[in-house]
Amino acid sequence: MARTITAIDIGSSKICTLIGEVTEPDVVRVIGIGVVPSRGVSHGVITDLEEATLAIGESIQKAERIAQMTVTRAYISAGGPHISSQNKSGSTSIGKGDRPIDREDLQRALDAAQTIPVSHNRQIIYCTAREYTLDEEAVTKNPLGLLGYTLLVDAHVITANATSISNLANCVRRNHVDIVEYVPQPIASATAVLSAEEMNDGVAVVDIGAETTSLSIYVLGTPFDTRVYPVGGxxxxxxxxxxxxxxxxxxxxxxxxxxxxxxxxxxxxxxxxxxxxxxxxxxxxxxxxxxxxxGARMEDILDHFILRDIKRSGYDGLLAAGIVLTGGASLSPGMAEMVQSTLHLPARVALPRRLHGLTETISSPAYATAVGLLLHGMRRETVDRAIPVMEGNPSLLSRVIRLFRNILPK
Ligand SMILES: Nc1ncnc2c1ncn2[C@@H]1O[C@H](COP(=O)(O)OP(=O)(O)OP(=O)(O)O)[C@@H](O)[C@H]1O
Ligand SMILES: [Mg+2]
Structure with a gap:
């Protein structure tokens, strides 16, 4: 039986559930879509538990009806201006240098990069390797199988407000769906719209949604900076x-x-x-x-947020692939021209990558985050082969509830 993956993007204007079937490695076919207007969500965070739980449930049920299956686990987008990022390094000792580096070594180095002071109301929701250094000199993206004494990883670590994440988790779990992983919204959107070349050459993705705008800067193939601002369409x-x-x-x-x-x-x-x-x-x-x-509002968004933080990143003038715009509000006519002339960088408005199956609705910049979540989940479960279940195994209660949901007529 083909593996299915579910992605739920909880946006400020709409909630979108996508169910995908992995037909072969790196190919996902959309078999269910459920889009409903958002309720109980403001600036990307939950502001009304009851309303948001109901709206998320409606979105899931719509997708389930089309896919003719019950969703039990999902990848969830984490948005809102409380998202922030930093680059940290961590190292691990391999031993006497007489055995090849394996996945456990990579994970240990990543774990070390995450031992950073995080205030009591923040939590790490995402951590990805940017590059590795072996024995203080050999820099590599893939140290698997190499010999060495110490492995140092340079990692991109994303943190979020702990209570905002708990509120999000409660809304999803109240619908009897377990969370496989939180994917920060700027990472999900970038996954949907960027080519590997753009990520390598240096690029900034700007997703302009309804009440938030996100920025993700990619250099040398990996995220360098990710942010979310409280402005949008x-x-x-x-x-x-x-x-x-x-x-x-x-x-x-x-x-x-x-x-x-x-x-x-x-x-x-x-x-x-x-x-x-x-x-x-x-x-x-x-x-x-x-x-x-x-035009005045867009100028303000560019000056006060996007340009300011591109300059702060130090990559001002070095983003060869320029700016990739997405999100529903990027559909405003004149968007690419205006960004290009204001930031003096090449700019394009991007649709999410074309998937197979039911793609008519989602062929719009407004669905970049949902499509990116699905692609991220697909890669995690096929290419990466390691499923990082952050939330532990489904509880006995939720398994029983799900069993009943499967038996009872819808
Ligand atoms: N053709 C269009 N021209 C201009 N704006 C548009 C167009 N279509 C949609 N929008 C705007 O896009 C916004 C919705 O975008 P999107 O669906 O990406 O937001 P969201 O993901 O729900 O919210 P957020 O990401 O901020 O939490 C709305 O403000 C809407 O008015
Ligand atoms: Mg959005």
Whole structure:
């Protein structure tokens, strides 16, 4: 029987469950999709346990119905501005240098890199090797099988607010689904949209969602910096509520129909009709004004967050593959041109990698995180061959509940 993998992206505007079937190593076929509007989630974190649990459950059930199976374990995206990252090293002794380095040695070195002081309200949710150094000189990405005395790993460690993660876990577990691994949202999105060449050449992925924007900087094939900011597509809409004096639903519609980030690209005489607050009147405004509002917000996101942190990383001017934009709000016309001219780097808007099976819905930048989660899970369970079950084995109670779910008619 083919192995199935489930990914659940809990976003601020939508929750997306994807069920994939691994048909052969490194090939995943989507057999179930469940997308529902988010409830109880704000800026990427759970703010209402009951509502979020229900919404996550609806998303899972939709996907289960299509895939005709019961989900028992899943890879979960961890988002929100509480996510932060650092690069740390850790070393392990191999012994007398007379035996080849094995996977356990790699894990011991990674464990050592994670022995960092973490305040009581933070926890490490993700750790990946960037490169290894053998006996203080030979630098390698893959030391397996080599001989050496000491192995040092340079690792990218991502931490999160411990209570935010516990709240997320509670919502998922209340739906009788065990968490295989938390994948930070910036890592999942990058996994979906980057080629191996871009990761090697140096690239920044910017996922602009509804209430958060994430940044991940990859150099030499691995993540160097990952961050999440509390701004997103909703801010463009809210700016228009204020600027055009229009209700939120109208502002969102105008953004989707007439939005643009480059005022100069919109004809000066183009007018659009807008219904305003209070009096039921329709006023005619210049579409260019909408572009000015949206352009100003995008400039702010780039200056205050993206450019600032690319500079802080020290890779300013060294990201040869430029900027890859994704997330629902990256669909605003003029996005790539604006980012390119502001940051003086090549920029493109990216769809998630094309998968097999039910891919029509997910062929949009808004699904980059969900697709990346599925790809990450597939690689963990086929290519890496080691399944890091962080949360321990399913409890007896959840196994019994699942047994009943399988027996009872849906
Ligand atoms: N064609 C479009 N033009 C402009 N904005 C768009 C378009 N389509 C979607 N959006 C915006 O994208 C945002 C939703 O993006 P996405 O689905 O990636 O968010 P999310 O993953 O739910 O949220 P987050 O990642 O912030 O937690 C909304 O603000 C929506 O208005
Ligand atoms: Mg998102």
């Amino acid at each position: 909703t801010h463009f809409t809210n700016d228009m509520v204020v600027g055009l004096h229009t209700p939120i639903a109208t502002a969102e519609e105008i953004k989707l129909r007439y939005g643009h980030l480059l005022p100069s690209a919109v004809p000066a005489d183009e007018k659009i009709d807008v219904s305003t607050f209070g009096e039921q009147v329709i006023s005619s405004i210049q579409r260019r004004f909408v572009a000015e509002i949206m």
